[in-house]
Amino acid sequence: MxxxxxxxxxYEKKFSWKRRFGPIYRLYLSKLISTLFKQGKSxxxxxxxxxxxxxxxxxxxxVNYMLANEFYSLYSDIMFRGYFGIIIPLFTMYIASTxxxxxxxxxxxxxxxxxxxxxFELVIIKYLGYLTVVPFFIIVATLLNYLSxxxxxGLMYFDMALRFMFxxxxxxxxxxxxxxxxxxxxxxxxxxxxxxxxxxEFVFASFSPTLRSLTISYYIKSLIVYPINEYGNSxxxxxxPGNYAxxxxxxxxxxxxxxxxxxxxxxxxxxxxxxxxxxxGDRLRVxxxxxxxxxxxxxxxxxxxxxLITFGIIFxxxxxxxxxxxxxxxxxxxxxxxxxxILPNWSWYTPGTNTKPSVNDMGWGTMERFTVRKNDSxxxxxxxxxxxxxxxxxxxxxxCNESTFTKFFESCQNLWFLWAAQQYQAxxxxxLFRQLILNYFNLAQEFLNDSIAKLIxxxxxxxxxxxxxxxxxxxxxxxxxxxxTFYCVLLIIDYIAVPNAEFYGYxxxxxxxxxxxxxGSYVLGFVISAxxxxxxxxxxYSLATYSSKxxxxxxxxxxxxxxEKNKNIAN
Amino acid sequence: MKEYFIETYDLNKxxxxxxxxxxxxxxxxxxxxxxxxxxxxxxSTFLNIATAQLRQSxxxxxxxxxxxxxxxxxxxxxxxxxxxxxxxxxxxxxxFVRELAQISGLSREAANKAAVEAIKLVGxxxxxxxxxxxxxxxxxxxxxxxxxxxxxxxILFLDEPLQSTDPLVRRELVQLIQKLGRxxxxxxxxxxxxxxxxxxxxxxxxxxxxxxxxxxGSISEIRELMDKIPFTIRIKTPDRKRLATxxxxxxFVLNVAPDIENFEYINIRxxxxxxxxxxxxxxxVESKVxxxxxxxxxxxxxxxxDYLTKRK
Numbered sequence: 001m002x003x004x005x006x007x008x009x010x011y012e013k014k015f016s017w018k019r020r021f022g023p024i025y026r027l028y029l030s031k032l033i034s035t036l037f038k039q040g041k042s043x044x045x046x047x048x049x050x051x052x053x054x055x056x057x058x059x060x061x062x063v064n065y066m067l068a069n070e071f072y073s074l075y076s077d078i079m080f081r082g083y084f085g086i087i088i089p090l091f092t093m094y095i096a097s098t099x100x101x102x103x104x105x106x107x108x109x110x111x112x113x114x115x116x117x118x119x120f121e122l123v124i125i126k127y128l129g130y131l132t133v134v135p136f137f138i139i140v141a142t143l144l145n146y147l148s149x150x151x152x153x154g155l156m157y158f159d160m161a162l163r164f165m166f167x168x169x170x171x172x173x174x175x176x177x178x179x180x181x182x183x184x185x186x187x188x189x190x191x192x193x194x195x196x197x198x199x200x201e202f203v204f205a206s207f208s209p210t211l212r213s214l215t216i217s218y219y220i221k222s223l224i225v226y227p228i229n230e231y232g233n234s235x236x237x238x239x240x241p242g243n244y245a246x247x248x249x250x251x252x253x254x255x256x257x258x259x260x261x262x263x264x265x266x267x268x269x270x271x272x273x274x275x276x277x278x279x280x281g282d283r284l285r286v287x288x289x290x291x292x293x294x295x296x297x298x299x300x301x302x303x304x305x306x307x308l309i310t311f312g313i314i315f316x317x318x319x320x321x322x323x324x325x326x327x328x329x330x331x332x333x334x335x336x337x338x339x340x341x342i343l344p345n346w347s348w349y350t351p352g353t354n355t356k357p358s359v360n361d362m363g364w365g366t367m368e369r370f371t372v373r374k375n376d377s378x379x380x381x382x383x384x385x386x387x388x389x390x391x392x393x394x395x396x397x398x399x400c401n402e403s404t405f406t407k408f409f410e411s412c413q414n415l416w417f418l419w420a421a422q423q424y425q426a427x428x429x430x431x432l433f434r435q436l437i438l439n440y441f442n443l444a445q446e447f448l449n450d451s452i453a454k455l456i457x458x459x460x461x462x463x464x465x466x467x468x469x470x471x472x473x474x475x476x477x478x479x480x481x482x483x484x485t486f487y488c489v490l491l492i493i494d495y496i497a498v499p500n501a502e503f504y505g506y507x508x509x510x511x512x513x514x515x516x517x518x519x520g521s522y523v524l525g526f527v528i529s530a531x532x533x534x535x536x537x538x539x540x541y542s543l544a545t546y547s548s549k550x551x552x553x554x555x556x557x558x559x560x561x562x563x564e565k566n567k568n569i570a571n
Numbered sequence: 572m573k574e575y576f577i578e579t580y581d582l583n584k585x586x587x588x589x590x591x592x593x594x595x596x597x598x599x600x601x602x603x604x605x606x607x608x609x610x611x612x613x614x615s616t617f618l619n620i621a622t623a624q625l626r627q628s629x630x631x632x633x634x635x636x637x638x639x640x641x642x643x644x645x646x647x648x649x650x651x652x653x654x655x656x657x658x659x660x661x662x663x664x665x666x667f668v669r670e671l672a673q674i675s676g677l678s679r680e681a682a683n684k685a686a687v688e689a690i691k692l693v694g695x696x697x698x699x700x701x702x703x704x705x706x707x708x709x710x711x712x713x714x715x716x717x718x719x720x721x722x723x724x725x726i727l728f729l730d731e732p733l734q735s736t737d738p739l740v741r742r743e744l745v746q747l748i749q750k751l752g753r754x755x756x757x758x759x760x761x762x763x764x765x766x767x768x769x770x771x772x773x774x775x776x777x778x779x780x781x782x783x784x785x786x787x788g789s790i791s792e793i794r795e796l797m798d799k800i801p802f803t804i805r806i807k808t809p810d811r812k813r814l815a816t817x818x819x820x821x822x823f824v825l826n827v828a829p830d831i832e833n834f835e836y837i838n839i840r841x842x843x844x845x846x847x848x849x850x851x852x853x854x855x856v857e858s859k860v861x862x863x864x865x866x867x868x869x870x871x872x873x874x875x876x877d878y879l880t881k882r883k
Contacts, residue, residue, distance in 0.1 A: 001692065004688055005692060008692075013722065020674050022679075023671070106655060114623070116675065117646075302641075559578070
């Protein structure tokens with residue numbers, strides 16, 4: 001026996017992360033594979049993820065005939081709602097939340113944590129083990145699901161299946177991190193997991209867009225419908241006219257897609273760091289008398305290091321989003337579309353009633369009201385326009401204040417009433433109508449003179465507009481010196497009356513460059529990200545400077561204290 | 572400054588409202604030390620805190636002068652045989668020990684050899700290529716010990732290592748632990764609720780009872796200590812005066828007084844409960860003293876006493 005043990009003492013020991021990584025990784029890999037394939041319970045979930053396989057044949061055999069794109073639209077619906085909405089979260093919940101949970105509950109994790117391992121490594125390696133198996137398992141399952149649909153319909157739309165496989169991979173990666181954390185947080189994570197999947201991810205998401213943007217599936221599904229073309233339609237192969245994916249909020253720009261990816265990445269990082277914090281037993285405590293403790297602030301920083309990193313990352317991301325992303329988006333845009341239609345009669349109007357026509361009813365223009373803050377600059381421009389009678393008119397964009405507009409508007413109403421009362425159905429080219437128009441032109445000219453700024457144009461269609469940020473587009477620019485409410489009016493100021501109904505359609509846009517909003521979000525973003533950087537900096541500082549020397553000093557102090565106390569008692 | 576094996580200062584551990592450890596301040600010398608106490612006394616909690624599996628609610632613990640929590644440096648020198656029966660069920664015994672040895676710093680080849688040798692040491696060679704799932708309790712116990720010693724640690728923590736092993740294996744394990752302590756100079760903390768088991772391995776014990784460190788030292792010292800502690804025993808009897816006069820003749824009876832609350836009872840203080848109980852039996856039979864009721868007022872201490880003396 002003694003000899004046998006002597007053999008054990010001869011082996012050389014070397015401690016490096018490389019030596020630790022292999023065995024832990026192999027251990028978890030074998031565990032995951034045995035959980036996935038050798039546990040009877042797991043097959044319930046394995047069957048769940050392969051559930052769409054039976055959906056294909058059922059659909060195919062239950063109807064007499066179906067168009068291929070209808071069939072694949074249904075496939076897309078099943079995948080988009082059921083697969084990404086419920087099945088993948090449920091499956092990953094089962095696998096990922098048991099990763100630490102059963103080890104913690106039956107305490108077999110002790111065999112690892114009583115060895116020289118940083119607990120952070122345990123979290124990372126475990127997650128890597130998960131990444132090696134589960135996402136690929138899900139990809140294969142997704143492919144099988146497609147094949148079950150595709151074999152009956154001639155294996156079309158393979159690009160859609162590729163898209164689903166890619167997004168399923170991302171979903172497995174993100175949900176894995178979240179459920180690993182949930183598994184560590186709760187003794188029985190299944191209940192919280194079910195709440196999260198069904199209530200939070202599924203039910204809440206259908207209540208409001210704001211709630212939806214707080215779910216993970218929103219970001220994942222957005223990647224399915226990305227990208228969007230210039231007409232605002234999705235170019236994703238999974239989107240068919242009128243299916244669920246088509247009705248889903250679409251991602252606008254690559255920048256937004258990038259932001260969404262960053263959100264998912266931050267979710268993963270935060271989940272991992274918090275898992276580390278929980279596994280390590282770090283306690284977020286009030287730094288009460290932290291400076292006076294042996295070891296001082298450094299000890300306190302060491303204690304909360306993982307939280308420093310977590311909150312640092314969150315603050316940094318929020319700050320960067322608020323600053324550059326919100327702040328750099330110079331302005332907020334608004335556009336309004338209006339049709340100006342001039343007709344010889346107004347069928348809606350009944351003479352003798354006191355119903356006054358609104359701005360758009362009178363057929364001469366349209367108005368939008370805008371309140372801007374001090375120092376905000378405002379740009380106001382025509383975007384698109386069309387006319388049934390080319391080059392027969394002149395129009396103007398007018399910026400004015402309330403009193404000018406009210407005066408003009410009321411005069412127009414009176415004029416219009418007068419005309420309507422005298423000859424309700426006056427011919428388009430009658431003398432009376434011409435007089436009315438002439439009077440209106442005079443009023444309009446007067447209005448233009450009273451306005452703050454104006455832009456007159458006569459080209460239709462207007463093709464000068466490229467983008468809101470393009471400063472060469474003819475526009476009205478104005479910087480407000482105080483908080484003001486502006487009236488932005490698009491107005492016909494001259495046209496040749498012809499015996500046919502004419503219409504002019506306009507689409508015009510505003511750009512309000514909210515300087516305060518921009519500065520505010522920049523400053524706030526800067527402060528928040530600086531705070532985040534500070535927190536991460538503290539964590540790095542504590543990593544770099546904290547040493548066990550402090551612990552030893554602390555220990556010696558404690559011993560001295562204890563002996564002093566004993567001496568006093570003895571005396 | 573003398574370096575102890577384990578030092579604790581006001582070590583407390585609560586599980587919500589249950590206090591598992593209550594202000595434990597001890598200094599344990601190097602060598603093999605038995606951690607003794609009945610079930611639920613806090614032995615496992617103490618071991619788990621000493622091996623950084625649990626974190627104390629307050630107070631300090633140092634093993635060989637180092638803090639243990641969140642300190643992988645000290646874990647390099649540890650071997651721990653925990654209490655829990657569930658291992659990594661899907662692995663074979665050999666693989667289990669091998670991977671753990673490798674985590675503790677051995678190279679792959681060395682770990683492979685060491686695992687086989689460690690398993691041989693605990694006498695499990697025949698079953699080492701079977702999945703742990705199919706192991707019996709005793710086999711699990713042995714594989715746990717194998718993983719604790721495979722990397723030749725300087726410090727060993729063994730939580731009930733002899734539990735559910737058959738006498739033959741037990742004898743071998745006892746020899747092994749003794750050898751490790753005496754010939755290889757390991758520091759070993761071994762917990763048990765059975766005194767004679769520990770007695771065979773070591774003479775030094777730390778006694779824990781309901782979260783408190785009651786006594787520390789060699790077993791004979793503790794026995795003596797227990798004898799010196801006076802007990803109060805309450806007796807209900809109609810012959811109070813007669814009993815009192817008889818009892819006061821004996822030198823191990825320190826004091827006899829009527830109970831303040833109820834005069835039907837008398838309280839007797841003694842420093843030798845064994846002799847006292849013997850005497851009472853004799854009195855009841857020979858002198859026909861009627862004893863209606865008898866109870867001890869120091870229930871906890873009696874339990875320990877009971878525990879230390881009668882379980883032999």
